[in-house]
Amino acid sequence: MKAEEHQLRARFRTLTDYAATYLAVLATVIVVAPLVAIFAYLVFKGASSLNLAFFTQIPKPPGEIGGGMSNAIFGSAILLGLASAIGVPVGIGGGIFLAEFGRGTKLANAVRFTADVLNGVPSIVMGIAIYSLVVVPQGHFSALSGGVALGIMMIPTVCRTTEEMLLMVPHAVREAALALGVPNWRSVLSITVKTASPGIITGCMLAFARVAGETAPLLFTALGNQFWSANLNQPIGALPLQIYVYAISPYDDWHRLAWAGALVLIVLIVLAVSLVRYVTSRGVLKGAS
Amino acid sequence: MGVGIEVIDLNAWYGANHTLQDINLKIPANQVTALIGPSGCGKSTFVRCINRMHETNPIARVTGTVRIGDLDIYEDAKPVEIRRRVGMVFQRPNPFPTMSIYDNVAAGLKLNGYSNRRVLDSVVERSLQNSALWDEVKDDLKKKSGASLSGGQQQRLCIARALAVDPEVLLMDEPASALDPVSTSKIEDLIFQLKSQYTIVIVTHNMQQAARVAEKTGFFLNGRMVEFDSTDKIFTNPSDKRTEDYITGRFG
Amino acid sequence: MTRIRFHQSLDDLKERLLVMAGLAEQGIQRATEAYRVHDLSICDLVSRSEIAINRLEREIDQAALDLLAMEQPMAGDLRFILSVIKINTDLELVGDAADAISERVRGMDQMAAAELPVDIPRMASMAAEMVRKSLQSFIDADAELARSVLTMDDAVDDMNRAAYKALTRVMEEQSHLAPQALNALMIAHALERVGDHATNIAEDVIFWVQAADVRHMKSLKKAGLLP
Numbered sequence A: 001m002k003a004e005e006h007q008l009r010a011r012f013r014t015l016t017d018y019a020a021t022y023l024a025v026l027a028t029v030i031v032v033a034p035l036v037a038i039f040a041y042l043v044f045k046g047a048s049s050l051n052l053a054f055f056t057q058i059p060k061p062p063g064e065i066g067g068g069m070s071n072a073i074f075g076s077a078i079l080l081g082l083a084s085a086i087g088v089p090v091g092i093g094g095g096i097f098l099a100e101f102g103r104g105t106k107l108a109n110a111v112r113f114t115a116d117v118l119n120g121v122p123s124i125v126m127g128i129a130i131y132s133l134v135v136v137p138q139g140h141f142s143a144l145s146g147g148v149a150l151g152i153m154m155i156p157t158v159c160r161t162t163e164e165m166l167l168m169v170p171h172a173v174r175e176a177a178l179a180l181g182v183p184n185w186r187s188v189l190s191i192t193v194k195t196a197s198p199g200i201i202t203g204c205m206l207a208f209a210r211v212a213g214e215t216a217p218l219l220f221t222a223l224g225n226q227f228w229s230a231n232l233n234q235p236i237g238a239l240p241l242q243i244y245v246y247a248i249s250p251y252d253d254w255h256r257l258a259w260a261g262a263l264v265l266i267v268l269i270v271l272a273v274s275l276v277r278y279v280t281s282r283g284v285l286k287g288a289s
Numbered sequence B: 001m002g003v004g005i006e007v008i009d010l011n012a013w014y015g016a017n018h019t020l021q022d023i024n025l026k027i028p029a030n031q032v033t034a035l036i037g038p039s040g041c042g043k044s045t046f047v048r049c050i051n052r053m054h055e056t057n058p059i060a061r062v063t064g065t066v067r068i069g070d071l072d073i074y075e076d077a078k079p080v081e082i083r084r085r086v087g088m089v090f091q092r093p094n095p096f097p098t099m100s101i102y103d104n105v106a107a108g109l110k111l112n113g114y115s116n117r118r119v120l121d122s123v124v125e126r127s128l129q130n131s132a133l134w135d136e137v138k139d140d141l142k143k144k145s146g147a148s149l150s151g152g153q154q155q156r157l158c159i160a161r162a163l164a165v166d167p168e169v170l171l172m173d174e175p176a177s178a179l180d181p182v183s184t185s186k187i188e189d190l191i192f193q194l195k196s197q198y199t200i201v202i203v204t205h206n207m208q209q210a211a212r213v214a215e216k217t218g219f220f221l222n223g224r225m226v227e228f229d230s231t232d233k234i235f236t237n238p239s240d241k242r243t244e245d246y247i248t249g250r251f252g
Numbered sequence C: 001m002t003r004i005r006f007h008q009s010l011d012d013l014k015e016r017l018l019v020m021a022g023l024a025e026q027g028i029q030r031a032t033e034a035y036r037v038h039d040l041s042i043c044d045l046v047s048r049s050e051i052a053i054n055r056l057e058r059e060i061d062q063a064a065l066d067l068l069a070m071e072q073p074m075a076g077d078l079r080f081i082l083s084v085i086k087i088n089t090d091l092e093l094v095g096d097a098a099d100a101i102s103e104r105v106r107g108m109d110q111m112a113a114a115e116l117p118v119d120i121p122r123m124a125s126m127a128a129e130m131v132r133k134s135l136q137s138f139i140d141a142d143a144e145l146a147r148s149v150l151t152m153d154d155a156v157d158d159m160n161r162a163a164y165k166a167l168t169r170v171m172e173e174q175s176h177l178a179p180q181a182l183n184a185l186m187i188a189h190a191l192e193r194v195g196d197h198a199t200n201i202a203e204d205v206i207f208w209v210q211a212a213d214v215r216h217m218k219s220l221k222k223a224g225l226l227p
Helices: A002-049 A052-056 A070-101 A106-120 A123-138 A143-167 A171-179 A184-212 A239-247 A252-282 B043-050 B079-085 B101-110 B117-130 B151-164 B181-194 B207-213 B231-236 B241-247 C004-037 C040-071 C075-109 C120-140 C143-173 C175-210 C217-222
Strands: B005-014 B017-027 B032-036 B060-068 B086-089 B169-173 B199-203 B216-221 B224-230
Touching: A002 A252, A052 A070, A052 A252, A070 A106, A070 A143, A070 A184, A070 A239, A070 A252, A106 A143, A123 A143, A143 A184, A171 A184, A171 B151, A184 A252, A239 A252, B005 B043, B017 B043, B017 B224, B032 B043, B032 B207, B043 B060, B043 B169, B043 B199, B043 B216, B079 B086, B086 B151, B101 B117, B101 B151, B117 B151, B151 B169, B151 B181, B181 B199, B181 B207, B199 B207, B207 B231, B216 B231, B216 B241, B224 B231, B224 B241, B231 B241, B231 C075, B241 C075, C004 C040, C004 C075, C004 C120, C040 C075, C075 C175, C120 C143, C120 C175, C143 C175
Parallel strands: B032 B199, B032 B216, B086 B169, B169 B199
Antiparallel strands: B005 B017, B005 B060, B216 B224
């Protein structure tokens, strides 16, 4: 009796094993499929509109065929540069404070709470807020205000990720640094932060990828610009903004450009992230964790 | 050269837990002193009071006097200064994971502002020689990370790192407990060679290790130091029955 | 209490040593009895015990070696095992002495009876008493009792010296009794050795219990090597 029982159980176990593997693969496919589908669709709709003109020319007036989004691409780059200049240092600084210097203090709890709330603010509300705080006093829309809005939106993600990555650095590593007679601040910067840097960089890139596609806050700050502009105090174009404007327009030509723009936006984000990964991995040693 | 350590009426707390009670002890210079005792007896806390690492824990408190040489380390010096004079090697090897072997050894100096290339090179080589690791890593100093070495090599790397800042005292908290017997022997031989230049205090669970490397042994129990004497006396004819019961395995 | 198996092994070792001790003590008593009543059958018993004693010596040494290698004994346990190894040897030699005495008794059987100016039974009972006390001190871990054995050795040595003097005189003046006298001298010598071995056992007990090495105190003091 016993031997038969064992055989049946063994068979049941094998079947369960196969079923579980199958379900896991299925789940993965379900997750990845939409991404692949979106990307494929974008390529299908937008690739045909990609030409050199797209990247070198500014938009033509409605009715005229052709033109490009060079100003929007450049504008996005400017805005994201500004946003990173604000979001990354403040976010990392906040994360370092939360993880290393303020553990358990009321201030740290308040900061963390604030970051979480900030994260939940709808992007359009952020746009309106920066409108009141920057655009109105300045008297005009500007790239600067757009950069500020996007930068503030980056802060919570960078901050929380930094904090978490720093907390994951093993206590033993910090102790080793302290035991060498290294002052605490130096140990935090040179050892702990450095050890956590891959994770921190990932956090920055997550924030970057998120704000790269934000449109709503830019409506009230950078406003958008059909012409080429490199002036921080003037409205500036941005790729998501331009896509939005073209997409809701009644012109087919502009629709095609919108598809192309969407494709370019995704590709540029992926490229930017990959570039950062490549550059930072060059500095990693053989066998380092 | 090493210096002697004098401990007077040392008491230590973790929050409300009175971890060390009235410790009085003189650790001789240029010798190896072993501290043995069951888990939780306070021996690790004790060595962490000597390099003021105990107080990195926010709920830790210390009273009493610890003198290293002529210096009262609690009254007359800052923790950072003391930790440069007292090196520490931990139970689990903990090389800096993002740094090369070279940078690991040089870390203590670099992070304290020394940047002269030639000085660093010679210190790194000397430290790795002194920790019997030089021959095994001299070709990969900057190419391999500290974490890519074997366990025994990592621990010797940590010893080299501690030696690089030229301390007078070396504290070792169960340095070989995570290592295999061959690596353990290498570490023990190393300790034997090092004691002519440093004063070494080693915490160990392994009584045979204490017997092998140390001239003096102290037995800790429940936060007190029960007996402190020459190692051969402790292991052949201890004065206190509690010591005898512990080392013959009647408890602990 | 931890290391129960180890402490069990220590108790077993003690037990085995005491079995051997019993045989050795019994050997001396029987040999003395054989001398007193001239009974050769008792000599046979002594010879048989001798074999058992020799076997036990080997077993105990092996057991002690194993304990040293496997258990890393320390302090009191280490001193105990060392003393067992040493007492082991002395007990085996006591057994040898008993055997030698019984051989002499067998030899005596071939000779005519003779009155000799030496009190072998008294010497034997002193030596046997020393052995008994030293073994009791081992059983009880009693260093004071062991020390009392040390003082008894002088008496046995004196008796041996007196026997030597008396018996050599007999051999010179009554040469027809020379074989008997020589026999008696050899028995006396064996008993003196028994006294020495009992002393050694007592010294080993003192080493185990008090970690004090009290061997050769007199001669070393005399040579100025001890205070």
